[in-house]
Amino acid sequence: MALVNQQWLLASRPAEHAGLDNFRLVQTPVPALADGQVLVRQHYLSLDPYMRMRMNEGKSYAAPQAVGAVMLGGTVGEVLESRHPGFAAGDAVVGAGGWQQYALVQGPGLAAWRKVDVSRVPLAAYLGAVGMPGVTAWVGLSMIIAPKAGETIAVSAASGAVGSALGQLAKARGCRVVGIAGGPEKCAYVVDELGFDACVDHKQHRDAAALAAALKQAAPGGIDGNFENVGGPVLDAVLANMNDFGRIALCGMIAGYDGRPLPITQPRLLLTARLKLQGFIVSEHPDLWPAALRELGERVASGELKYRESIAQGIERAPQAFLDLLQGKNFGKQLVKLV
Amino acid sequence: MALVNQQWLLASRPAEHAGLDNFRLVQTPVPALADGQVLVRQHYLSLDPYMRMRMNEGKSYAAPQAVGAVMLGGTVGEVLESRHPGFAAGDAVVGAGGWQQYALVQGPGLAAWRKVDVSRVPLAAYLGAVGMPGVTAWVGLSMIIAPKAGETIAVSAASGAVGSALGQLAKARGCRVVGIAGGPEKCAYVVDELGFDACVDHKQHRDAAALAAALKQAAPGGIDGNFENVGGPVLDAVLANMNDFGRIALCGMIAGYDGRPLPITQPRLLLTARLKLQGFIVSEHPDLWPAALRELGERVASGELKYRESIAQGIERAPQAFLDLLQGKNFGKQLVKLV
Numbered sequence: 001m002a003l004v005n006q007q008w009l010l011a012s013r014p015a016e017h018a019g020l021d022n023f024r025l026v027q028t029p030v031p032a033l034a035d036g037q038v039l040v041r042q043h044y045l046s047l048d049p050y051m052r053m054r055m056n057e058g059k060s061y062a063a064p065q066a067v068g069a070v071m072l073g074g075t076v077g078e079v080l081e082s083r084h085p086g087f088a089a090g091d092a093v094v095g096a097g098g099w100q101q102y103a104l105v106q107g108p109g110l111a112a113w114r115k116v117d118v119s120r121v122p123l124a125a126y127l128g129a130v131g132m133p134g135v136t137a138w139v140g141l142s143m144i145i146a147p148k149a150g151e152t153i154a155v156s157a158a159s160g161a162v163g164s165a166l167g168q169l170a171k172a173r174g175c176r177v178v179g180i181a182g183g184p185e186k187c188a189y190v191v192d193e194l195g196f197d198a199c200v201d202h203k204q205h206r207d208a209a210a211l212a213a214a215l216k217q218a219a220p221g222g223i224d225g226n227f228e229n230v231g232g233p234v235l236d237a238v239l240a241n242m243n244d245f246g247r248i249a250l251c252g253m254i255a256g257y258d259g260r261p262l263p264i265t266q267p268r269l270l271l272t273a274r275l276k277l278q279g280f281i282v283s284e285h286p287d288l289w290p291a292a293l294r295e296l297g298e299r300v301a302s303g304e305l306k307y308r309e310s311i312a313q314g315i316e317r318a319p320q321a322f323l324d325l326l327q328g329k330n331f332g333k334q335l336v337k338l339v
Numbered sequence: 340m341a342l343v344n345q346q347w348l349l350a351s352r353p354a355e356h357a358g359l360d361n362f363r364l365v366q367t368p369v370p371a372l373a374d375g376q377v378l379v380r381q382h383y384l385s386l387d388p389y390m391r392m393r394m395n396e397g398k399s400y401a402a403p404q405a406v407g408a409v410m411l412g413g414t415v416g417e418v419l420e421s422r423h424p425g426f427a428a429g430d431a432v433v434g435a436g437g438w439q440q441y442a443l444v445q446g447p448g449l450a451a452w453r454k455v456d457v458s459r460v461p462l463a464a465y466l467g468a469v470g471m472p473g474v475t476a477w478v479g480l481s482m483i484i485a486p487k488a489g490e491t492i493a494v495s496a497a498s499g500a501v502g503s504a505l506g507q508l509a510k511a512r513g514c515r516v517v518g519i520a521g522g523p524e525k526c527a528y529v530v531d532e533l534g535f536d537a538c539v540d541h542k543q544h545r546d547a548a549a550l551a552a553a554l555k556q557a558a559p560g561g562i563d564g565n566f567e568n569v570g571g572p573v574l575d576a577v578l579a580n581m582n583d584f585g586r587i588a589l590c591g592m593i594a595g596y597d598g599r600p601l602p603i604t605q606p607r608l609l610l611t612a613r614l615k616l617q618g619f620i621v622s623e624h625p626d627l628w629p630a631a632l633r634e635l636g637e638r639v640a641s642g643e644l645k646y647r648e649s650i651a652q653g654i655e656r657a658p659q660a661f662l663d664l665l666q667g668k669n670f671g672k673q674l675v676k677l678v
Contacts, residue, residue, distance in 0.1 A: 053611075231606065231607070235606070250606075250609055250610050251610075252610070253606065253607050253610055262606065262607065263602035263603060263604045263605075263606065264602060264603040264606045265602045266602075267570065267574070267589075267592065267601065267602065267603045268570070268592050268601065270589055270616060270618045271589050271590075271591070271592055271618040272392075272618070273618065274617075274618045274619055274620055274623070275617070275618055276615065276616070276617040276618075277609060277615070277616045277617070278613075278614070278615040278616070279609045279610040279611070279612065279613045279614055279615075280613055281613055284613070
């Protein structure tokens with residue numbers, strides 16, 4: 001009896017806010033394997049803010065997600081059957097299987113998959129702290145912020161998959177770390193559990209001026225490096241507190257993914273403080289991944305690098321979990337568990 | 340009979356737009372020289388946009404100009420009398436003598452002065468193409484834009500002291516150069532006389548969208564490097580045309596020096612195109628000055644590097660010439676001739 005694969009397609013592009021009607025669930029039989037193919041039973045889907053940008057048309061750093069195709073995304077799972085010499089049934093693998101229960105992989109698509117060691121690192125962590133989000137933090141910190149011990153580093157979306165790794169990596173490099181997160185629970189978590197030195201709750205300080213004042217209290221010596229996930233008033237508030245020669249790694253502007261314009265209101269600060277601001281995409285720096293994954297894997301295995309997951313159960317929950325993620329309703333890495 | 344020194348003081352800080360009433364002319368006798376002092380008869384004052392920022396209070400990259408003190412600024416002149424072993428009467432010198440006819444220099448202040456060779460380069464050029472503006476162009480181009488031959492470089496305030504040097508240096512490195520300047524005369528000059536490949540007249544395209552469309556015509560392959568002197572809609576228009584991995588050297592935001600807020604309206608472009616934007620101040624890179632001055636001096640001496648000057652005659656004209664500069668009424672390097 002053929003397996004049935006439940007798949008989420010992009011049904012339509014959002015006009016502004018993404019909604020459930022932008023997604024469509026279909027059921028597709030899994031075909032018999034041909035030579036060179038690998039069938040993966042997916043255990044977890046990764047949900048990440050960048051997916052929202054791909055749902056839009058127009059220029060971005062990645063080609064838009066095609067309408068009518070399976071939603072793209074990172075996944076982990078187990079090889080169910082292999083007719084490729086590089087994989088065997090039972091292998092734990094991480095790849096880009098998209099929003100579906102089974103991934104049939106072949107040809108060039110196999111390059112996005114690799115076997116992982118689950119003896120010391122949990123499988124799901126390869127989608128978070130030891131996966132793309134963790135490497136994103138590592139690359140932005142190492143390549144752009146390049147912090148010195150004693151410097152102060154700020155990070156927005158601090159309790160998220162990227163921000164939590166960023167802050168802990170910066171602490172390990174001897175920095176003072178200030179998080180920005182939404183709500184007292186997330187702020188308490190990044191300080192008490194992740195060891196950040198301070199956290200500013202952006203929900204308590206709704207405009208850039210109030211947020212800037214709160215950041216000044218949290219970082220009285222100013223901010224030397226910023227890892228930006230959010231943009232808008234959050235970035236404005238950070239800019240007002242940047243020290244001379246500060247570095248800003250621009251990783252995301254999730255506050256603007258629904259199409260609202262998000263100006264930088266005082267770009268003159270970039271000039272007067274001689275700041276460097278650089279946008280980057282982690283996938284374009286493959287040379288840095290091995291060192292990043294090595295450090296992240298070691299730190300997770302040893303328990304030094306902590307992380308938290310929000311897990312939605314069942315593939316049918318994927319779109320709502322994704323919409324919640326865009327609203328910051330998740331707490332830590334957002335996953336969908338399929339098995 | 341003692342010499343009388345006419346000096347312009349900063350009388351008050353501008354509330355918003357700077358005006359003539361912010362300056363006060365005073366006459367001060369020049370004292371007899373003490374040991375270690377040098378008296379310079381100043382031939383030219385340099386007027387530069389950065390002076391406007393120094394007239395404001397508050398954090399900038401330089402300490403504010405003190406109210407009641409002589410307006411700061413670069414100058415060239417001739418040593419009239421020296422009681423310092425490093426200088427002799429008749430030496431041609433460049434330094435920071437401020438808005439006054441005579442500069443009495445001593446102690447640490449002497450470090451800002453150096454003798455110059457006027458056999459191949461005119462004295463006034465040491466305030467322009469072979470001075471701070473030229474070095475500013477050289478440093479931004481070399482350190483931040485780092486262009487490859489064949490790339491397209493844009494520069495705003497293209498006919499000005501910095502912009503005209505920037506474009507010619509970029510041409511010498513094999514780049515395609517697009518200027519942005521105000522008015523058909525300036526645009527014709529940078530193309531016909533300086534050899535830029537194209538020039539967009541921002542007075543013909545008043546908003547960012549129209550300017551962006553005009554830039555797209557002038558740079559159909561997009562912009563790889565931008566040297567930004569202006570900010571506001573000009574920067575917005577450039578950002579909309581930047582190629583992936585473009586570099587922006589942020590040198591000035593003259594459009595905002597009078598205090599108007601000048602947002603970057605679409606900072607997401609910095610992320611999606613993975614741009615690097617860096618503010619810099621030329622005085623903080625003394626290690627680069629020798630190589631810069633060597634190249635600039637050679638190119639001016641050989642006639643390869645062209646420049647144009649707007650010269651106001653007489654010290655009493657300095658404030659009005661400065662206000663005109665802020666409005667872009669100058670054409671090329673703005674000087675005040677004192678002798």
